[in-house]
């Protein structure tokens with residue numbers, strides 16, 4: 001797994017419009033707390049992740065789950081006091097991080113995937129569906145193009161966007177082109193202190209951060225029959241405690257390398273400019289819930305150009 005430093009290409013130059021685009025997809029009302037457990041059969045394989053020594057010196061490495069373990073039946077016995085904490089126990093994860101103070105904040109830090117080790121000229125497209133007022137539509141131009149051109153992508157679906165039209169979400173999940181990621185329950189920045197991004201208040205505790213991930217994880221399991229492997233919070237911001245929480249819930253935090261549409265505020269030409277900056281192993285972020293944005297027309301020009309330049313679009317490994 002290749003950890004790449006976020007270049008913030010486009011972010012610094014367009015910070016104002018970026019904030020405007022994400023601010024409209026605010027963190028919504030609470031829908032409940034997580035008390036359910038995920039079955040072993042639907043548990044994802046956790047990515048190998050060794051926390052930074054400087055950020056996590058006092059804590060043990062989170063337990064990892066091998067693919068073989070992920071499909072093994074649940075054991076009826078209770079864990080011993082010395083056994084690793086089971087990744088499927090959200091209450092235990094929340095309790096383990098209660099009261100911890102974060103030391104890092106942002107869209108890139110150890111533990112967040114912002115790129116991958118490519119096999120040749122590969123890159124991964126990701127599209128967020130943020131949901132909430134004014135953000136519940138689907139960009140049919142974009143999605144239909146991906147389907148027609150057999151272009152794979154990871155779609156990060158927020159709970160509110162799913163609930164606006166569950167059949168639509170299920171239909172996307174049924175396509176082998178699309179891997180479904182978790183874009184949070186209320187679309188909050190993932191914090192344990194309520195820290196805000198673009199004026200959107202983050203989750204306020206370890207418990208709220210767990211719920212933000214876990215509630216939508218359960219919604220997606222119910223909808224698709226499988227647990228998402230990847231998570232990206234609303235605004236894509238995390239603190240370091242929250243990053244550890246995501247890993248311990250058996251999900252991998254995903255960031256991005258190319259900010260293709262700045263919260264669906266770019267026009268088509270701007271989208272093309274950003275996508276043209278792709279390098280092998282890049283992860284792009286754009287948004288699929290605003291059909292009137294420049295995202296669709298921009299991608300319809302940028303993606304064939306990238307293919308002509310030898311790029312292959314792949315799912316995140």
Ligand SMILES: [Zn+2]
Nearest residue numbers: 128130234235
């Ligand atoms: Zn979003």
